[in-house]
Amino acid sequence: MTVAYTYTWGPVLDNWDAFARGAWIDVWVTGISFLLACVLGVAIALFRRSGLRGLAWPAFAYVQLVRGVPLLVFLYWVYFGIAIVIGVVFTSVQAAIIALTLTGSAYTAEIFRAALGAVDRGHVEAAAALGFSRRDTFRIVVFPQAVRIAVPPLGNIFIGLLKGSTLISVIGVPDMVFQAQQINLSYFTPFEPFTAVALILVVLVAAFAALLTGVERALRLP
Amino acid sequence: MIASGVVAYTFRWSVVSESIGEFGRGLLVTLELSALSLVLSLALGLVVALARLSPLAPLRLVAYGYVQIFRALSLYIYVLWIYFGLASAVGVNLSPLAAGVVALTALNSAYMAEIYRSALAAVDPGQREAALSLGFGRVRAFTTVTLPQAVRIAVPGLVNQFIDIVKDSSIIAIIGTLDLMGVANQLVSYYRAPFELYTLVAAFYLALVLSISAAATMLERRLQRHLA
Amino acid sequence: MSVTELEDLNQPEPGRTSRGGLLKVGGLALLGTAGAAGLTAGGALAAPQVAAQAGGSVLDKWTRSKKARLGVDLSFPPLQYIDRRTKKPSGYMVELTQLMMKDLGVTPEWVQTPFAQLFAALAARKFDMVGIAATILPSRALQGWFADVPAFYESNVILVRKNSRARKLSDLQRARFAVLQGSSQQASGRVIFPRATFKALASESDAATEVAVGRADAAIFSEFSSGSLLQNNRNLRALGGPPLFVDANTYFMPQGDIKLWQWVSNWLRYQAAHQTMAGLWKKWVGPSARRFGLATSLVGANGEQVPFIR
Numbered sequence: 014m015t016v017a018y019t020y021t022w023g024p025v026l027d028n029w030d031a032f033a034r035g036a037w038i039d040v041w042v043t044g045i046s047f048l049l050a051c052v053l054g055v056a057i058a059l060f061r062r063s064g065l066r067g068l069a070w071p072a073f074a075y076v077q078l079v080r081g082v083p084l085l086v087f088l089y090w091v092y093f094g095i096a097i098v099i100g101v102v103f104t105s106v107q108a109a110i111i112a113l114t115l116t117g118s119a120y121t122a123e124i125f126r127a128a129l130g131a132v133d134r135g136h137v138e139a140a141a142a143l144g145f146s147r148r149d150t151f152r153i154v155v156f157p158q159a160v161r162i163a164v165p166p167l168g169n170i171f172i173g174l175l176k177g178s179t180l181i182s183v184i185g186v187p188d189m190v191f192q193a194q195q196i197n198l199s200y201f202t203p204f205e206p207f208t209a210v211a212l213i214l215v216v217l218v219a220a221f222a223a224l225l226t227g228v229e230r231a232l233r234l235p
Numbered sequence: 236m237i238a239s240g241v242v243a244y245t246f247r248w249s250v251v252s253e254s255i256g257e258f259g260r261g262l263l264v265t266l267e268l269s270a271l272s273l274v275l276s277l278a279l280g281l282v283v284a285l286a287r288l289s290p291l292a293p294l295r296l297v298a299y300g301y302v303q304i305f306r307a308l309s310l311y312i313y314v315l316w317i318y319f320g321l322a323s324a325v326g327v328n329l330s331p332l333a334a335g336v337v338a339l340t341a342l343n344s345a346y347m348a349e350i351y352r353s354a355l356a357a358v359d360p361g362q363r364e365a366a367l368s369l370g371f372g373r374v375r376a377f378t379t380v381t382l383p384q385a386v387r388i389a390v391p392g393l394v395n396q397f398i399d400i401v402k403d404s405s406i407i408a409i410i411g412t413l414d415l416m417g418v419a420n421q422l423v424s425y426y427r428a429p430f431e432l433y434t435l436v437a438a439f440y441l442a443l444v445l446s447i448s449a450a451a452t453m454l455e456r457r458l459q460r461h462l463a
Numbered sequence: 464m465s466v467t468e469l470e471d472l473n474q475p476e477p478g479r480t481s482r483g484g485l486l487k488v489g490g491l492a493l494l495g496t497a498g499a500a501g502l503t504a505g506g507a508l509a510a511p512q513v514a515a516q517a518g519g520s521v522l523d524k525w526t527r528s529k530k531a532r533l534g535v536d537l538s539f540p541p542l543q544y545i546d547r548r549t550k551k552p553s554g555y556m557v558e559l560t561q562l563m564m565k566d567l568g569v570t571p572e573w574v575q576t577p578f579a580q581l582f583a584a585l586a587a588r589k590f591d592m593v594g595i596a597a598t599i600l601p602s603r604a605l606q607g608w609f610a611d612v613p614a615f616y617e618s619n620v621i622l623v624r625k626n627s628r629a630r631k632l633s634d635l636q637r638a639r640f641a642v643l644q645g646s647s648q649q650a651s652g653r654v655i656f657p658r659a660t661f662k663a664l665a666s667e668s669d670a671a672t673e674v675a676v677g678r679a680d681a682a683i684f685s686e687f688s689s690g691s692l693l694q695n696n697r698n699l700r701a702l703g704g705p706p707l708f709v710d711a712n713t714y715f716m717p718q719g720d721i722k723l724w725q726w727v728s729n730w731l732r733y734q735a736a737h738q739t740m741a742g743l744w745k746k747w748v749g750p751s752a753r754r755f756g757l758a759t760s761l762v763g764a765n766g767e768q769v770p771f772i773r
Contacts, residue, residue, distance in 0.1 A: 081398075081440060081444035081445055082402070083402040085406065086436060093430060093669070097242060097672070098430075176309035183665045184664070184669075185669075195663075202606055214307070243698030244698065245696070247695075253547075318584075318589075319583040319589075326588075408577075409580065410577075411580070413575070426695060427691065427695035
């Protein structure tokens with residue numbers, strides 16, 4: 014049988030600036046979502062460790078619920094579902110950030126919970142013996158150590174969210190996958206634009222991994 | 236953000252009951268995809284982890300490369316490559332389901348290899364030395380002493396990975412599998428009732444993941460009891 | 464000149480075109496190679512083509528094996544979709560393709576693939592031909608051959624919310640439009656409404672929901688999708704009037720298989736003269752177009768566009 018596929022890099026090369034803009038959207042949407050997911054994750058972890066059932070149980074349920082739904086479905090829900098049910102209409106970038114934040118927070122919460130649990134009890138007792146208040150003990154002694162423990166797994170969450178951001182074009186965010194799909198559908202050339210996306214993603218992940226190694230080194234105890 | 240009073244969407248929950256049969260078939264496909272990928276990546280992940288801990292440098296290098304490559308990209312891209320790229324480049328023509336299993340296995344075995352590796356490292360080396368001094372061979376010391384303990388340590392991580400497999404399998408629908416997500420997409424185009432149908436599909440995934448979590452908790456308890 | 468040689472002409476493979484072949488077919492082959500070289504010079508990297516000549520034409524393969532594997536995206540009612548009762552592929556294009564297969568004495572096997580991946584799947588040989596039609600776009604024609612006669616004309620219309628104040632096109636000059644990503648609605652809409660904003664979404668249902676929730680003021684759809692959308696969404700209405708623009712759609716084939724391309728084009732021309740497409744269009748698209756007052760066109764006896772409902 015006859016199948017001819019002519020590799021045509023022209024459309025990809027002609028649209029390199031669109032790919033660059035798209036990749037930048039992926040990066041900053043991931044960055045903001047990651048920061049928000051960390052804040053939310055710390056809050057949830059503290060709720061779960063609060064010892065108060067009224068706080069711990071909803072926090073546990075939240076993690077279970079959020080972890081149970083695929084990101085793809087989450088994106089649809091936030092973008093279309095919330096608009097349909099309560100009439101709050103987010104832009105697609107807002108919806109993407111919300112969906113990525115929620116998904117990420119379920120994972121960051123577990124990481125912070127484990128990290129807080131891993132801080133040596135002896136340090137807390139020593140701080141108390143030195144007359145630190147409970148708040149200061151947490152702020153000065155426990156939290157900085159927990160963050161140090163949490164950094165490597167948090168780095169993985171960031172990379173996970175960056176990869177997850179390759180799905181946000183389903184709700185119309187003009188990211189790099191959107192640009193790739195645009196070229197695919199206009200020229201019927203699927204391989205070239207998606208190879209371009211893969212290359213950009215590899216570079217981004219490698220750059221972030223290098224950055225993370227630097228951060229870990231900087232945070233290492235002397 | 237606009238808070239609008241202009242939302243004009245009429246709910247039609249009847250489409251849910253009309254399509255429950257199709258979703259049942261979609262559920263079976265999702266289960267098939269996830270279960271096959273789980274079994275294969277559990278095995279492959281262990282092999283890769285052992286290769287990474289091997290004394291042979293080339294083997295370590297290959298295993299390291301494997302982990303790096305398959306953790307570098309998103310499933311979305313890999314699925315397209317494995318299904319279309321392999322076929323056009325080297326003539327390996329997989330069915331959508333097989334391509335999905337290969338993609339999910341490749342990615343998740345890389346993650347599982349890292350989970351196994353840190354679990355193996357977490358087993359007290361004194362245990363192995365004790366076994367060796369008791370006259371156990373190296374292989375036997377590994378299979379009867381180190382590995383069972385490592386698996387026990389790895390279980391929570393592996394369970395999380397399985398949950399990711401189930402959820403990520405929703406992406407395979409882009410190559411035309413009629414799994415839960417594929418069925419949902421097709422029915423949405425027929426009934427034009429996206430909210431109702433995507434809510435149903437979310438409920439299916441949630442139920443699946445919660446069942447896995449519950450089963451895992453029971454398994455972990457069992458393992459703890461066995462340990463005590 | 465044999466068919467195989469002709470196919471070689473259309474698939475210049477740098478490094479694989481034999482010297483003898485070049486001499487034999489002379490200037491034409493040089494033209495072909497020059498075309499490939501032009502691509503390279505124009506900033507594109509010419510990589511080896513995925514081409515399998517050994518088996519000859521897809522048409523020969525079908526008549527030999529009596530089986531045809533056809534790629535379809537069955538999420539476009541009423542053109543191609545799964546019938547809820549029979550659970551089988553159904554619709555205008557499915558029926559037309561079935562007629563074609565019947566004329567060849569071939570049994571079709573449908574391979575479901577989302578539209579965005581149809582061409583990748585064809586290049587990867589997941590099936591022999593795309594069994595549904597695609598809009599003829601010059602950009603797409605760089606990568607494959609469209610049959611010479613349209614399988615149908617797609618009349619594009621505007622949908623707005625029922626309570627929208629828009630009555631005519633000029634009311635929408637600065638509107639927010641929702642369209643299907645990569646569609647001709649997206650490309651042509653921008654030209655017709657240069658001052659409007661366009662939001663491209665992954666499916667037609669999503670674009671309709673975009674209008675329903677108020678994020679967009681209007682959406683541009685084909686009349687056949689509009690029928691299905693209006694039937695299921697009572698909060699939308701058609702703007703009315705003549706179609707915004709009309710696109711020709713037809714079968715899309717890999718470059719090089721002249722025998723298949725010729726046969727399909729001739730088959731369509733024959734069916735056009737016999738009003739086959741016109742009759743099928745009246746059956747599958749006519750009722751909802753009439754019900755919702757949507758402009759639609761038929762394929763005329765010579766393949767031309769014939770307005771059916773204005």
